[in-house]
Amino acid sequence: MRTAFMAGNWKMNKTPSEAVAFAKELVEALKGANAKALVAPTFVALPGVAEVVKGSNVLLGAQNMASVESGAHTGEVSADMLLDIGVQYVILGHSERRAIYGETDSLINTKVKFAIEKGLLPILCVGETLEEREAGKLEEVILTQVKEGLKGVSEADLAKVTIAYEPVWAIGTGKTATPDDADAVHKYIRKVIADLYSGSAADAIIIQYGGSVKPDNVKELMAMENIDGALVGGASLKTDSFKSIVFFDK
Template sequence: MRNYYIAGNWKMHKTRSEAAELAKALVAQLKDGKHKYLVAPTFTSLETVGAIVKGSNILLGAQNCAPEEQGAHTGEVSVLQLKDLGVQAVILGHSERRHIYKEDDEFINKKVKLALKHGLEVILCVGELLEEREAGRAEAVCETQTVKGLAGVAAGDLGRITIAYEPVWAIGTGKTATPEDADAIHAYIRKVVGKLYGADAAQKIIIQYGGSVKPENAAQLMAKENIDGALVGGAALKADTFVPIAKFG
């Protein structure tokens, strides 16, 4: 039986004081929550939020990391620096990184392996553009991103990887894949993992859904057989909207 995993990606929002206020509210309101939880504030708020969630049932996540441990990489943040702040997991391959900042599968894979090497959990994001879905290529795109994102990842490390399926056309748009559409892609991704690592690994891997998840649709999405949680964007910015998603059902 897979455990539900609800993660909040705060993206480029919140000053440190605003982040602290939200983190305190979540620690208080989710302390009796029965699922796995994570918040990913901006780099500038990691230390502040980390101090608040420490010892709680909420993991501290980062939204990205550099593909190298250190060196001449102006503007980047190293996995070593993240670990130093108490970060436990990192979101990689988010559609905004892929499409705005032009990160390709090989670049993302380098980060995945580096994060795993240093003991961090990884949320690997995959998902198709609207034109790719309309061309009937949603499954092919997700398969390529999954296979290339996991290239060289040992079976023993797969337990520290969560896959987040995010149809790019549903992120921040208010549009959501129907629970049936989302579940179909989740099932396909699970099949891809099965081909790579075997049926048992496919059954165990957690696959989140991301893309305009709201309190109103969370329970319907989570009710589907292959949807094991959510990577929440806009609705993660307020306790009033994140907590009902985190405590769905």
């Protein structure tokens, strides 16, 4: 039985002081949740939020990390820096990192393996654009991103990886794939994992949906066989809406 996993990606929102105040609200609001709950603030807000969530059931994630240990990499944040303040998870390969900052499958793969090596748990994001979907390339894109993103990752280490399927055309647009459409892609991702690793690995891996998840669609999405959680953007920025998503089973 896979445990539901709800992750709030705050993106470039909330100042450090706002993030701390919000995290305090969430720690209270999310007590007793059956689902795993994670928040991923900006880098500058991570230390303050780390102190707030310490000892609670709220997990802490970063939105990105450097692909190298240390050194002359202006503007980057290393895995050791994240670990030092209590970060447990790191989101890698988000569609915005791919599209806006030109991150390639090869770079993302390097980050995934490095995160695992350092003891961070990666959330590997994959997903197609509207143009790719309409051109019938959905499965081709997903296959490439999953296969290349996990290249060199052993089956034992795969257990540390979460995959997030984010249809790029549904992020921040208010559009969502139907639950059946979303589940079909999640099912395909499991097939890819089964082909790359094993059936048991495919059954065990957590696959989140990341396409404009909201309180009014989360129950329907989570009722699908292959959807194990959500990577939430806008709806994770308010206590009531994120609480409703985390407590989708109430």
